[in-house]
Amino acid sequence: MLFRPxxxxxxxxxxxxxxxxxxxAHxxxxxxxxxPIGLAAAWFVRRSPRPALRWRLS
Incomplete structure (x- = not known):
């Protein structure tokens, strides 16, 4: 199991x-x-259901 802070x-x-x-540079x-854009993207990926993360084009 991965460590989750x-x-x-x-x-x-x-x-x-x-x-x-x-x-x-910035x-x-x-x-x-x-x-906030990066945090929102990370939150969305962590909250998305597992099948959505494993979806691939067949």
Whole structure:
């Protein structure tokens, strides 16, 4: 069984965000807009039923 943390933890993703903003690759507003989109997509995938995740074109 996979370990499922109950809360978000800062980790490599946070360090990548900081580096991308500092290097000028992204504006802070890009990061602020992308974070909720990514969280919503992750939530949707985790909540979708298993058959939808295994669906393939035959």
């Amino acid at each position: 109950r809360c978000a933890r800062p980790g490599p993703d946070t360090m990548v965000v900081i580096e991308r903003v500092q290097s000028g 504006h802070p507003t890009d990061v602020a807009a992308g974070a």
